[in-house]
Amino acid sequence: MASNEVDGMTLAQSTTLTPLELHRHLSKLHPELTVLSPQDLQGRHPGEHSGNFGAGVMVQPATVDAAAALVGWCAKNDVAIVPQGGLTGLVGGNVSVAGEVILSTARLNRILAIEPEEMTATVEAGVTLEALQQAAAEHGLTPGIDLGSRGSATIGGMVSTNAGGILAFRNGVMRHQVLGLEAVLPSGDIFSDLTRVVKVSAGPDLKQLFIGGEGAFGLVTKVVLKLEPQRPYRATAMLGAADARTALSVIRHLRTLPGVTLEAAEMMWPRYIRDHARLKGLDLSWLEEDASALLVEISGESVDAAAATLEDQLAELWEPLDLKGGIVAKSLDQARRFWDIREDSGFYYAEIPEAASFDVSVPPTRLDA
Template sequence: MSEIIRSLQHDLNEFGANLHFIGSDTLRGRHPGEHPDNFGAGVMAQPATPEAAAVIVRWCVDNNVPVVPQGGRTGLVGGGISRPGDLIVSTAKLNRIEAIDPLARTATVGAGVTLQALQEAAAEFGLTPGIDLAARGTATIGGMIATNAGGILAFRNGVMRHQVLGIEAVMPDGSLVSDLTRVLKVSAGPDIKQLLIGSEGAYGLVTRAVVKLESFNPQRATALVGVQDAASALALVGHFRAQPALQLEGAELMWRNFFLDSARERGFDLDWLEEETPAVLLMEVSAASEEDARGALEDGLAALWEEHDLSSGIVAASLDQARRFWALREESEFIYRVQPAAPSFDVSVPPGALDAYVAGLKARLKVVDAVFDAYVYGHIADGNLHISVIGDGVTAASVKEPIEDAVYTGVAEAGGSFSAEHGVGTEKRRAYLTFGNPARRAVAQAIKAALDPKNLFNPGKVPYGA
């Protein structure tokens, strides 16, 4: 048994069932999530109450044991990796949906509640969280708060920063700060929750939250449309967003090689798609009825067809077909079958700059190596692109930094961000130090030093304090 577990059980035995400890033997039989080093510590604590979480953190402070918070372990940038000597504090047992208030349109939940669990619970009231993403089945609300997750609906509702009304968290000194406000309007001094949102576990461990809920309309229509570029796709998005009887529920653009390879991997029929179509837009709208949604989608596309030189399109004839459309965009793991360990990135640039950025990116990659290319796809309406670099030799150490430079060049100058929604973790350390704002880094490090003078909370990760 781990020495850390023995010490914890000896010192904290009065918490009994509210504290569960897992050692290396058990962890070895579990999937570590998106990074193989997530279980590197070999020991995990699973508090079942916020108070138990606070006690664990106080014990860690007293014993100088680093704390690595973990949620669903779906992060793609190594923000949850741990090392021998660390203690993983998992929110898995903080998984209660405590209350859903359909009048206030809020949900009070434990940090370990998955997005899908909250979606299903809210659906009983005709509501849904104002955020959605492909990892909904495993991503936790606490983890989404820690990384300021975005996703499919960010263009309409914003990111997690805009969806959280209240937070409870264990701070690095072991104190439990509870501010579970359930109203939007609060003007009572600095907003501590905003310090924790996007902090990637460096400033505290989120234990509970109050999140906003939105109306959910299942009456939908979905289409795939061949477009010439991002500008054409944005024109379609703008048209449908302006329709008073419609709600745009999703707008995802897939550049040609990503879409074709995703479709081929799934045996998806491509007979409808014209050859050499540069990109494919996945759109979903909702209306008063499924017939209204489908009719408005078809009529709108017909009206815009010639003006925007649309090359081809198909409207889903059933819910099952709509799900297959979405799988083309969301189930992107095929990338790592085509290109194992492909360098992957998520950036954001203002929507109007997308075409210039993508053209520049591909040109810069060719300068690094003539065989390099990129899968590009993402949330077109808010300018968030996901990029995976492909080609023989892309994983060589000698091209790691040149590839990063090719991806990140011009992003900040355009008014964007080198990390749109996945966080910084360990994988983007160089990008954070090279392409991030130095004044912002200095403030983040000063806050870290004030809150966590022993540097015990998620050490070695953003904001890379001493």
């Protein structure tokens, strides 16, 4: 069996190290690495998959150099790494097994810069979406992307999954918000492209490999994001639509209205909204039985102006589009309850385990097919 000298430590190659052996080796590797043992991980919540902590050893670098030292050591010693952010991923990308090392970005959690004039933010990978939303809001800005898991999901995880969410309709997915990023490559080398401008004609654009890469091409350590204006004066409504074509007509109409911006539009099929109503005791008396629900949010000059526009447009579209119901939120609290129906799909799957779970995209005009 070959042996290998790394940072003063000699390891037998092609031997799977136990979590405790890995813990012992990694604890001496770099002063800015926190190394958690199987015992330390006991009692911690593993997130959305019970197998996430299977490796039994978690390393939390506080700097990119510490992360690079860890990745380099693992490369030389043939130890697989599973990056973990907020552990909200729903498809098992965080699952780890004994012999692997969990690389958590929990301590890479600094917001490095918010540039209001540039409308950019530079953050470490472990910053949560909510922390960035709050910091950007102080400047009247928003990351332009939002998920129900905002309190835990990290920017690094969102880049690595190319997250979509409830503003994808307006601003695109995570890929469209990323201007630059830094990553530790599987060799332990550092890739750095912290571009802060939209207009770049240089190519090829290698950072795209990491966006949606789920960690396969490296550990994302820093991200530069484009920020959007906040537009705080909002009104929200739920409409009943017979089919997706009707919903698209409503969306096109609201999109072209002067003086308001359509911020979000989410359609929920009859089965989904009916199950939600049953499980959560919602009153759906305003919605015809077989109709889908279209959730729309617009912004305007004031909350009252936006709400009045929604009321007027509902009345105008009612007959031509044969709408199957409509309700404009009367308060922020009611709007929040509308959004809860869209965002709380986890609740739905917990109550109805046999519900199919998938995330597919089709051209909007094919939705009814």
